[in-house]
Amino acid sequence: MKNRLINFARKYPIVFILAVCIIFFSASSPVFLSSQNLTNILLQVSIIGIISIGMTLILINANIDLSVGSILAFSAALAMGLQTYGLFFSIIACLAVGTLIGALNGFLVAKAKINSFIVTLGAMMGVRGLVYIYTQERPIVGTERALIDFGSSSVGPIPVIALIFVLMLIAAELVLRYTTHGRNAIAVGGNYEAAENAGIKVERHVLFNFMFIGFTAALAGLLLVSRTNSATAFLGTNYELMVISAVVLGGTKLTGGYGSMLNTFGGVLVIGMIQNGMNLLNVHAYYSMLIMGLILILVVFIDTRFKAPVNI
Amino acid sequence: MKKRTLALLLAGLLVLSLAFTGCGAPEPDAPPADEAEPVDVDPDAFLIGITQNNVGIDSYQTTYDRAFREAVESRADVEGIILDAAGDVMRQINQVEDLMAQGVDVIIIWPVDGTAIVPAVEKAQAEGFPVVITNSPIDESGYEFIVGFSGPDNIIQGRYAAEMMIDALDGEGKVVEIMGLPGYVTAHQRSDGFHEVITDATGIEVLETQPGDWNREKSQQVMENFLLKYDEIDGVYAADDNMAVGAINAIKEAGRMDAIKVTSACMFGDGYDAMLRGELHGSVEQSPIVDATNALEMALAVARGEEVDFWYYFETPKVIVEEVENFEKPVF
Missing domain, CATH: 3.40.50.2300 (Response regulator)
Structure with a gap:
């Protein structure tokens, strides 16, 4: 029993950390396990969570995308600023522009063979520049009440934004496990040349994943402004770090070839629970950053040092 | 190997619990x-x-x-x-x-x-x-x-800056205004307060108002343009000391410091120093400590079910160049 528990913790460190978080916070705060608070946590992680879905695919491919925070900000600003041309137009434009920036990143990585860290670092700065130009550093306020009504609505007890996140996550897990695209993702990340030799259209595959993460960042931006009805130039700052932390916490490797959406969900939840728990316990924001950093390093350490051989 | 894993996980737990107790949950008997x-x-x-x-x-x-x-x-x-x-x-x-x-x-x-x-x-x-x-x-x-707002009365702050300007110019002259970032209530209120008083005063004319966006560099550029455009400027009103210092930089470069009086609606540390040097004529003190206690007082009044004013302001006294040493230098 004890050995099985240890083995399990070695195989899925994120589940273990998640359990520790739940036990600790529920013991420290009577509010933590209340249904309202659990709903809050799910809602609060949805924005980061949706981008994490795209990031999991990118990391499985052994790439990285640092531009998601900037794409989120630009899409959010467009979603607000273009509402004068109609709500439908602004939503389509917001999502299309995010996907397009992703396509540009993907093209430079897949076709021009530039390292994804460099490409997306450039995009992170360049797109943030566009945000400043477009917003003139002033908040852009929405005019359409419908978007904010949508953002604050619920299906039964579940906020609609959280529902979108969970449904996307399930769909992505199914794609990863049961479709050619999912298996190719792991093959490409495991060994790029072998995947190419095996006839996988690697360039197209990588391009698609960058378009997809661009889309998820834009969708996250859209859902964010559906809660605030206002976009500023600073939105999404540091979100790329939060997203990458969540995915890596979940056990996806930066070296590629391994990862799962459910584990990413675990990573996202841990980050959300720590932030929420710190608020409940009245702990200063500085400490929550410190603790998140420590946990991240701890998990990766356990993972690389003591990872049980995968025998599925 | 297994023991080491267990030890490591326990160590992780320890780090967690230490970190938590170290910074303290809101217990009533928390250390002082x-x-x-x-x-x-x-x-x-x-x-x-x-x-x-x-x-x-x-x-x-x-x-x-x-x-x-x-x-x-x-x-x-x-x-x-x-x-x-x-x-x-x-x-x-x-x-x-x-x-x-x-x-x-x-x-x-x-x-x-x-x-x-x-x-x-x-x-x-x-x-x-x-x-x-x-x-x-x-x-x-x-x-x-x-329920309401606890904070400084920006309109009063703007009025104070105007009153200090009238005193400095003996009620006569031409002034320009550098306001905060348009779209923000604070920026508009500080401007409105200034104009409420200045229109009542005889002999003072506001030549032009331009936004400095709370930004020192931007305010310096705005002031440079004013100085080129107008041969006679007797006073500058900036909505805070940060922008006032930007304007002062431009005025000093143009060599017109002797002819121009500057007032502001919120005192910062740099403005305090400028006042010690005699470059800034007047500003308004806004204490973060009073700001914080005022907010707590208002919240407690609301919690007790008392009627409170929607605008729950705290005092922000005038500071003029002659009396600056009676005030503490702002920490910000």
Whole structure:
């Protein structure tokens, strides 16, 4: 029993950390396990969570995308600023522009063979520049009440934004496990040349994943402004770090070839629970950053040092 | 190998628990902070939650945070949940939700973004939580969802700057105005207050108003343009000391410091120094400590069910160049 528990913790460190978080916070705060608070946590992680879905695919491919925070900000600003041309137009434009920036990143990585860290670092700065130009550093306020009504609505007890996140996550897990695209993702990340030799259209595959993460960042931006009805130039700052932390916490490797959406969900939840728990316990924001950093390093350490051989 | 794994996991747990106990949950008998005398908290104490804008970003906000914590610790009738949104509007919205989940009596918000917070404030009101806004007003569309605003009266600050300008110029002359970032209530109110007084005064003419966006470099450029455009300028009104210092830089470069009086509506440390050098004629003191205690007082009055004014202002005295040494230099 004890050995099985240890083995399990070695195989899925994120589940273990998640359990520790739940036990600790529920013991420290009577509010933590209340249904309202659990709903809050799910809602609060949805924005980061949706981008994490795209990031999991990118990391499985052994790439990285640092531009998601900037794409989120630009899409959010467009979603607000273009509402004068109609709500439908602004939503389509917001999502299309995010996907397009992703396509540009993907093209430079897949076709021009530039390292994804460099490409997306450039995009992170360049797109943030566009945000400043477009917003003139002033908040852009929405005019359409419908978007904010949508953002604050619920299906039964579940906020609609959280529902979108969970449904996307399930769909992505199914794609990863049961479709050619999912298996190719792991093959490409495991060994790029072998995947190419095996006839996988690697360039197209990588391009698609960058378009997809661009889309998820834009969708996250859209859902964010559906809660605030206002976009500023600073939105999404540091979100790329939060997203990458969540995915890596979940056990996806930066070296590629391994990862799962459910584990990413675990990573996202841990980050959300720590932030929420710190608020409940009245702990200063500085400490929550410190603790998140420590946990991240701890998990990766356990993972690389003591990872049980995968025998599925 | 297995033992080491176990040891490592335990070590991780230890790190976690240490970190938590180290920074302390809001227990009534928490160890005392350096200055304030801690008081045992009444079991019927009010629970006040605050989400601040960005505590580490400047000394004003850091001093406010410290003053608020000390004020809470020194009182028996209040327990506080003191949070920091770290400049992220999404995090602030999440914190408002977390405060609601804990059933606080009053929520105090120092808005990161006065427009983006409106939907969250609307939700809080709908669920029966009174909201007090501190330091910077939110967008007018949110007024119907809040109990009121605790902070400086920006209109009075603008009026004070105008009165000091009238004294400096003996009621006669031509002035230019550098206002804050358009679209922000503070910027417009400080401008409105100034114009309320200046129109009453005989002989003072406002040549032109331009935004300096609270930014020193921008204000310097705006002032450079004014100096080129107008041969006679007797006074400059800037909505805060940061912009006033930018304007002073431009005036000194043009060699016209002797002919021009500068007043401002909010004193910063750099403005205090400029006043010691005689370059800034007058400004207005705004204390972060009074700002914090005023917000707590208002929240407690709301929690006790008392009637409070929607605009719950605190005093912001005039500071003129002759009396500057009677005031402490602002930490920000």
